[in-house]
Amino acid sequence: MAGPMKMRATLNGGVTDVRVLMTHPMETGQRKDPDGKLVPLHFIQNVTLKVNGKTVVESQISQGISRNPVFTFRIKGGAKGDRIEVSWIDNHGETNQTETAVA
Amino acid sequence: MKKVLGFCVVLGGAFCASLPAQDAKKEIQRYRQMVAEGSPAELFEVEGEALWKKPQGPNKVSLEKCDLGGGPGVLKGAYARLPRYFKDADRVMDLETRLLHCAVTLQGRRREEAAARVFGSADRPSEMESLSAYIAAQSRGMKMAPGLSHPKEKEAYAMGRALYFHRTGAWDFSCASCHGEEGKRIRMQDLPVLYKPEHARPVVSTWPAYRVSTSQFITLQWRMNNCYQQMRMPEPDFGSDTTVALILFLTATGKGEPYRGPGTKR
């Protein structure tokens, strides 16, 4: 099961900052485990940001993103209480999502 | 003349670039600042909260009734007042030692089982690490004020101070061998002089922490353990009086600083 996500969305002078944390190993496929075996490639490929159900950012990412990814996105305007959703899917088809309200 | 410092690439090490030393220092500080802003430490708080509330052990109860010093289940400000003396155990305990105590007394777990995996990995943090993240976070903004009035607290503080300056091991080191003189560094890493309050304050107010270089969440018990490893010493027992005394000495030296962790380390 995918590890936790955490998100904050804060309205500041007409712009909403969305900061989202995700638990993921983002394995490059080149790292060896303590037994000397290669750890298989395992990374998030897509991150989607929605505001009140409407997609506003579509991201494609690679194993070059750091382990436990952290992204900040910005939304024009926004109002307190707007529903923010972020979801991801990785190269194994595993997914996770979280949502919060703009504060 | 401006002092020039070079910087080498990690892989290969053949290519070096130069920057004036002062700019380099400023840039590294900026790097640390930016990393701290994007720290995944909070993810461990989420896991820690779930663990705190999860029934475990033969008694099938959670840790929610664990008394961290402020009464059963009181988390707010608890971390900022540790280590401290606990009457029920008749000894001074830091957070992790106390959590182990609660796992045994409340959950009915065997001490060996509960302490079998106290230091986790990037793939799988230990229970102690996640719990520490969650509990420490409940002290944000509160001044660090470990116990220093009970005779056993005073005794532990004095022992911690003596341990700090005690030279032993295969390489004749004490803590002060590296953390003893101002303005020194190991490789590029600045070394805080931890018996001085102005150096201890920013340190004790940001542990436990997420460690960027290993993607692990690390605790003060881990820090003591790893320092002794690098001092070429045998291994200190988890939650031993030795480790607690050192943690109390360091925390007491940095007392008064508002807690702003869990932090981010190199």
Next chain:
Amino acid sequence: MNPLRRTLLAAAAAIVLKPLAALAATWNKDGFGAKTTADALKTLGATQPLPSKDLLIEAPEIAENGAVVPIEITSNVPGTTSIAVLIDKNPFPLVGKFDFMEGALPFVKLNAKVGETSEVRVVAEARGKHYVATQEIKVTIGGCGG
């Protein structure tokens, strides 16, 4: 929990998850598999991007640790619809591409792995044209090394 309720919940979860997975289907396999910046740029249709001062990179000049290098990108190029981030010296330079729709600002902050001292290259797309900005990031060694 009774079995019926469990079945219903599982069905609800499947309905929620499925459209998300379907939406997230686009992933530039050739771009992310490219071993040079030039090859990756080709897959983005950005072989000759124009240097732009309106494309801002906020990143440390020196990183103590290549495993986590924070990079913040803002595009002030009017009409920006996407931002791509490349680390020239990485084995696979392209680390991310972000498409911005109505409502989002052309901004992203991320943490990237930078294997060795390298240029960070940011390519923005606006009104059918590509723009580029770069910054060098030096990667150093931190502590004891033991």
Next chain:
Amino acid sequence: MKRIFLVAVLVAPSALADPTPQDVQKLMQRDFHARGQAGMDRVVQDGLQRLCTESRDNPPAGAAKAIEADQMKTIVLPEGSLMGDWKRGESIAQNGRGLQWTDKPGDAAGGSCYNCHQLSPQEASFGTLGPSLRQFGKLRGNGPEIQRYVYGKIYNAKAYNLCSQMPRLGLSGTLSAEQIKDLVALLLDADSPVNQ
């Protein structure tokens, strides 16, 4: 009653006097366990460690001289030239492993030199706990006498400065005679990057 209380208060501070190195060692013997190659013998202080702990690294001159002389006797110079290969010396200086409970006993250890010293100009990530050794041979020459000094200092730094923070890299079994010779060359060889 009141008087007794006062006496107790006056006595209390002495009860909290700093623990002696013996007290600390006793606690460590209880609280540590052997792991890997790091045995419990390492918790037992030798005379030098005891004296440096007691004096906070400022030992009385007489006692210091006597122990320094003892330490000098531990240094065994190998036959023949003391100048090894500076290239191998450079990698020994870079390596920070050895003697830790995670290190395999058979594996060659490093000298951890860059942790504390500046040496070759190519390596910018160096520590400052010890003095810079840039151009050491250029400034001090590379004759037999300085070779013996450098070898001895690396083998047992305490023979020259009792409470030095530098490990006794030869005496502790960290580095072999061959490895120390390679470090001598790194410091003294005219071709070594240290002297460029």
